[in-house]
Amino acid sequence: MKLSVWTYEGPPHVGALRVATAMKGLHYVLHAPQGDTYADLLFTMIERRNHRPPVTYTTFQARDLGADTAQLFKTACLAAYDRFQPQAMIVGASCTAELIQDDPGGMAETMGLPVPVIPLDLPSYQRKENFGADETLFQLVRALARPMDRSADVTCNLIGPTALGFRHRDDIIELTALLGDMGIGVNVCAPYGATPQDLTRLGAAHFNVLMYPETGEAACRWMTRELGQPYTRTVPIGVGATRDFLGEVAALTGRSVALDESRLRLPWYSASVDSTYLTGKRVFIFGDGTHVASAARIARDEMGFEVAGLGCYNREQARMIRALAREHGVEALITEDYLEVEARIAELAPEMILGTQMERHIGKRLGIPCAVISAPVHVQDFPARYSPQMGIEGANVIFDTWVHPLVMGLEEHLLTMFREDFEFHDDAGASHHGAAATPRTPDPDAAEAPDSGGEVIWLDEAERELRKVPFFVRGKARRNTETYASERGLTRIGLDTLYDAKAHYAR
């Protein structure tokens, strides 16, 4: 038993729902109690879908448990087929139905439905949402895809985008254009937008593009084995990764790399002098493994940040994230407990967080700016505008998104210059953010209580001086000074200690 307040992932049947909702012509019959239908609103509200997810829930109640829940499942299954006439069906159980062991898969097989019925076995008490999506797509592909002649032109399948995915909608468009520039067409994109009939044509592609390992890797592995299709390993998020991805595609297809960089602005924006202030900003990165790995590379190589810490919530990617953390010289945090994430962030005191909606809230509490880079998603993560993460435009979007929460370039310098000004001071916050500016309280000593960091004591003069340091680097200055002092066995921090430390850490 594990106490959980907020979760990064839902149960595995929600992953199956993400696959079913992304597709057309597929219907999911879920053996589940009344109440599990809440999952519909994830799609209709968060993603603003204008159709109900293609799911029939049996919604059994206590009175049915004594009677015949199996019959209820059969009735629901037949009614769903009659009403929706799907090309294929998937059937399975939610956590409660798993306990009553009605075996939806076995029952559905005996019902003689005239379309493929694919049973899902998703262990609700062991696995989670991403596994559910990955496994569902894998089972669909295994049941429906067959070896066949390759298409005359070079084509690929896009594998992994689902409903409720972080910017999946726009990544598909970006990738399709990117591949189109190399003369490579998309055979099938799955599950997003595909029908079961489309899945039968997967074998015609020359290779697969694994967009999101979280939700597409099992299917890609199977297709390599059974259909002889290689798949790409690089996820094209960021400038470097996009170039590497196209290099990988070129190697797979024998085509030469063609990348139209005329719209690519990240490299110049990052090189321009206004971005100097980004140098060495300490960022903490947390999310699903794939997005964290992409973000770490962009943060270090393309934005000039320092990765202060990183981690992921999906254990499936733990090994990869641990290796990545070693490369960055930090310790990986693999957890699904947001309280642990909050504690780590508080301890590291980064200047910025790249995280999920959960970390956005943590940042709000700790006063640390945050940009969202990964699911779990929120209605904000489905912007009306085109806003991919992948490819050329994805890199541009990421530059803007990550810079937005920060106090910007020249403004940061002005803050340093005017740091004692009554209007233009630290607590007023960034000028492009909506909240009303707070006038400085007349008594600066009342603004922030001195905090004796463990055994080291801050003398008044040093504490006052520290307060003059702009807020977005104050945490770092405090930490550096305390580290400097304790390394030298100093128990009291005076003005000199502060400036000695500043000189010591100067870059």
Add this chain to the structure above:
Amino acid sequence: MTAPAPATGCRDVPVLAERGQQEVFCGLTGIIWLHRKIQDAFFLVVGSRTCAHLLQSAAGVMIFAEPRFGTAILEETDLAGLADAQEELEREVDRLLSRRPDIRQLFLVGSCPSEVIKLDLSRAAERLSARYAPKVRVLNYSGSGIETTFTEGEDACLAAMVPALPETDRRQLILVGALPDVVEDQALDLLSKLGIEDVAVLPARHADSGLAIGPNTVFALTQPFLGGTLAALERRGARHIPAPFPFGEEGTTAWLTAVAREFGVDQAHFDAVTAAPRARAARAVARAAEDLRDRSVFFFPDSQLEIPLARFLTRECGMRAIEVGTPYIHRAVVGPELDLLDRGPLLTEGQDVERQLDRCRGTRPGLTVCGLGLANPLEAEGLATKWAIELVFTPVHFYEQAGDLAGLFSRPLRRRAALRLEAAE
């Protein structure tokens, strides 16, 4: 101000009982508002990842002040041996209570999986109560989807609190139902002006409120979904004051009248106290009703508020009800409402969502009141909708909120009228 009661109400109208897919929340959802209302309580759901996911999704946004609810997620090992699960639960509670010393009441909330594996939460609550008495009281109830529908979770929670209340002989009134503080204060103020001073509220905001119960207690429900709590209170010797619910000017007046009659308040004094707020409520409702009048309304089952709200919309806002679907009809509770609701609408209990959608599309109602899973799909089909959950989360009771209540229904219609999004012909 409103029409006289219909000669033949809906009390004896045959009800269409449906048993198919129910597109409703389970009772766990009530924790979203109960934990805000009972300020020293923690709600610990003993359930699965699905329960945790529901709680964080149902509210639409996360309530990030570390919420006073959480889920003890059952794992494979808990399912293997049940004795184990009891110990595990106690360990989690120990950890929780040591981290949150501000907690005075702990609710162990049963879920579908905990009910199916027959995890005995009442035994756990007893043992934990003994260990933590008197500082923390541990109670249990079920919010599982196999037993409760949406607002029935609040009913189960309040009913669980009743047996533990101390005994009193005091002549007193208890208002039963979790209302937003602002509304509760208004109600207490109105009752005080009527001269009814000894009034308590269930649920109380804090554990040490001194709430007690006994044979001289009378109680009035402020929510129509509290049938289980009603029975629990009657078992303690308290007496129910049946009344329509305080929605709208008419409902509030009828509810107050029933209470005033019980306490012998004379009519002149009643009129003097209620005249001004009644007039204000009627004016506010009339403004919103301009957009609602002569339109039809269709209710999907959600919170059991459907029958009182259909009464309000038809009698005070001039709407015509086509279908009033509700998860459960408790006649002892909504009888007075059914008397006021004119015949005509189809009354349905339970749900078969696909068939109900067929009926809804067939009648093309002017406004459809439904859950969040159905609202956008129906909007995309061109039907105006009102999310039902907002009716539970928003202050809508009593005179001063009557206009807001009507406004919740008129806003989607005003919005549709305001938007000019179609391409030019």
